[in-house]
Amino acid sequence: MKKIDYKDKGSILNPLKNLQFFARKPVTEILQPRPASASYRGFHINDLDKCIGCSSCQKICDNAAITMVEIPSIEEDASKGLRNLRPAIDYGRCCWCALCVDICPTGAIEMSREYVHTCDGDETDSYFILPQETGIHGLTFEKGWTKTADSDLLDRKRRPMGEMLPAARIDNFDEIVDGFTLEMAVAEASRCVDCGLCEDACPAPMHAPNYIRSIYEGNLEQAVQWMYETNPFSHVCGRVCTHICETACSLGHGDSDPIAIRWLKRYAMDNVSKTKIKQIARKGKARKKSGKSIAVVGAGPAGLTAAFDLVKKGHKVTVYESLPKAGGMTRYGIPNYRLPEDRLDQDIEVIQSVGVEINYNIKVGVDISMAQLQKDNDAVIMAIGMQNGRSTRIPGSDHKAVVKAVDLLRMIPKGDKFRVPKSAVVIGGGNVAMDIARSLARLQKQKYGKVNITVTALEQLGKTFLADDEEVTESREEGIEILDCRGPRACEIDDKGKLKGLHSVKVISIFDEQGRFAPKYDESDAQFHSAEMVIEAIGQMSDVSILGDDLTEQLEWNRGRIKINENGATSVAWLWSAGDMVKGPDVINAVADGHRVATDIDQYLQN
Incomplete structure (x- = not known):
């Protein structure tokens, strides 16, 4: 350590020099009262009724001053984009930047400069500082910080989607919607606050925040990879999904438009080559064959999703379809102007590329019996849809x-x-x-x-x-x-x-x-x-006549539908059911059903 040279202390009489100031008149500068700064932002107010628990405030806080706390008494509903989480503020960390106020999609958070001190019982050393709009005196104080149009961090308007004019489309079945350009897609993706409410709502569930970020960053192959983790029908869902994710979107809860999640999915799928998508779809496929075989009755979204998953797990899957082409109601129920046939064909081609075998023009119950399918396979999936x-x-x-x-x-x-x-x-x-x-x-x-x-x-x-x-x-x-x-x-x-x-x-x-x-x-x-x-x-x-009398008698039924457990298993050990005949007509729910059944069958076969 460096040696410190101390200053010479001087004479012991030095303090007596201060006596000369005793006879002098003091100089006093009178200071004027200083009001609190107009920019002082105060403590946070959160309107519990407006707050949806999206966690946008927590994610934007660089100081980690916000923790989302579960409030059991508040009802949550993923389909509506509502969580029972509410922000708790750590004022030892808060720097009063008010970014949490400016990012809040619903305007639930504000900041107040009015405080009420309340004690916990008789313990005066234990109290809370609670902001309120009106204090005990009944006066109203100006809020410390309320979001304005200038401070709002959100882009509230979605990019308009172009479509064919009525006069041009009414005499043909050409696709109506134009789709996003690169600039439109990036601008729309930039609106996402990464709250994850969309993913909570999605039955599959698709990782929408992840693929939206990938689109924003220009990495479309990564976006498609995120999609194929949970949905092999991403071309289809990019056009005709019921997009419950957009209903849940936090931006849609305020005075802004929800993010066009469906159209962003379509943009990414349309701009990655079929060859590359096939490579992405094959990722994670088991190298070793299991030696087990599964029959799937019906080549709609539920049946093909289950087949896709099971093949990737190493099982042999054969799909039986009564019609000349696969797709079920997505092909034979949705018009071309909404879902072009070539987009559906590409989804199915990718599914087949991982090893799914589809036999066309074979009507189960006529050309082959359910009993024969049971005999030839370790498990059977009924995914026949609702064709009547x-x-x-x-x-x-x-x-x-x-x-x-x-x-x-x-x-x-x-x-x-x-x-x-x-x-x-x-x-x-x-x-x-x-x-x-x-x-x-x-x-x-x-x-x-x-x-x-x-x-x-x-x-x-x-x-x-x-x-x-x-x-x-x-x-x-x-x-x-x-x-x-x-x-x-x-x-x-x-x-x-x-x-x-x-x-x-x-x-x-x-x-x-x-x-x-x-x-x-x-x-x-x-x-x-x-x-x-x-x-x-x-x-x-559904046309359940294909089951035959014996199997129909063995199965349990619920109001005309086959009774299943939460994993799609029926009361017959080797038979599962999925898709429209179980959940009703909806592509994304059919995809979710396919995943659920495939997971259960894989566990069943391993055991």
């Missing part, structure tokens, strides 16, 4: 000109011939009803030069209507009339046996007090809708 339409069973609904929407939607991509009606009425208000209405509208425009389609639905537009808002808007743009709150009463048949149209009445209510389906009508408000064809689009059901 339901009937209203109103008078006249058995007429040959009254058809099911799913039957017509299946005929169009197969190229089957049928007479295109000059006028048609669709019964139903879901996306299937919109799909058949818009498909027929295109065929009418091609053949007759004009559109004459009416959709009647029990539900009320803007409130309980089942179809997506964009489907309703685009249908109307294409000349389709949509009549809500109308219930079908009868199909009118003339004396010569020809269909004349549909009678409908006004709907008063759809469900009873117990929530059961029990529509009530105002019979005095009746209408007649002239039509050459009436299409029923009120729901679908």
